[in-house]
């Protein structure tokens with residue numbers, strides 16, 4: 001998909017693979033193009049170039065980054081209303097209340113729920129009709145760690161039931177939650193594939209050394225925990241550094257460095273595991 005807003009290219013030839021029973025995680029910082037990408041997937045934005053293959057609208061569940069529920073309806077009313085909107089007859093609202101962990105809050109107004117509970121309810125609303133494709137825009141941003149875990153459990157459960165799930169996140173470590181990850185930066189795909197495949201596809205070598213008080217040693221260096229990391233495209237690491245096996249965090253940084261330099265980073269598209 002390629003999407004332009006005036007002269008601004010929001011997405012440049014971005015591919016997001018999604019398949020039944022699979023979770024695809026779209027990772028990127030603010031303005032990377034995640035929301036635009038997801039809006040294309042569900043049909044709210046039409047790509048200027050490229051195409052999207054998706055199920056019928058009634059077979060899609062979508063939760064935007066903000067909202068997605070009625071604040072002046074109770075939890076139970078929200079679910080019942082979503083079911084009737086989708087034309088689902090005899091929806092098992094009680095089962096969905098249990099599934100999203102909100103049975104004890106069924107009579108609370110949507111607007112009175114904590115942030116984490118609101119997100120879980122939104123996901124429940126998007127799942128009530130048993131969609132073939134579930135698209136979630138940053139469901140875990142700003143959510144407490146327990147709710148975050150529960151949200152990912154909901155995502156895994158939906159996939160286990162056969163749904164294709166696409167989730168956007170700003171947290172690189174969440175890429176490991178999906179079989180596939182697409183790392184986006186400024187509308188471009190930095191890397192795509194399984195998290196392990198992306199990490200294994202880092203060209204050259206990555207090294208580490210303890211960080212003193214000194215300034216960043218050079219363009220290819222970044223801070224990681226208590227130390228410095230360095231990327232050497234040629235594989236020759238600077239003296240005093242110890243080689244490390246790059247993880248997804250390192251791969252994301254190397255991909256961004258490589259994109260800046262216009263050289264190859266972790267491979268895109270072919271990193272199947």
Ligand SMILES: Nc1ncnc2c1ncn2[C@@H]1O[C@H](COP(=O)(O)OP(=O)(O)OP(=O)(O)O)[C@@H](O)[C@H]1O
Pocket residue numbers: 005008009010028029030031032033034035036037
């Ligand atoms: N309707 C629009 N009109 C003009 N520009 C837009 C529009 N929607 C998005 N953009 C621009 O496209 C780029 C990608 O935005 P998008 O919202 O998809 O990013 P994002 O990764 O979801 O980030 P965020 O989490 O900050 O929303 C940004 O530069 C944004 O300003």
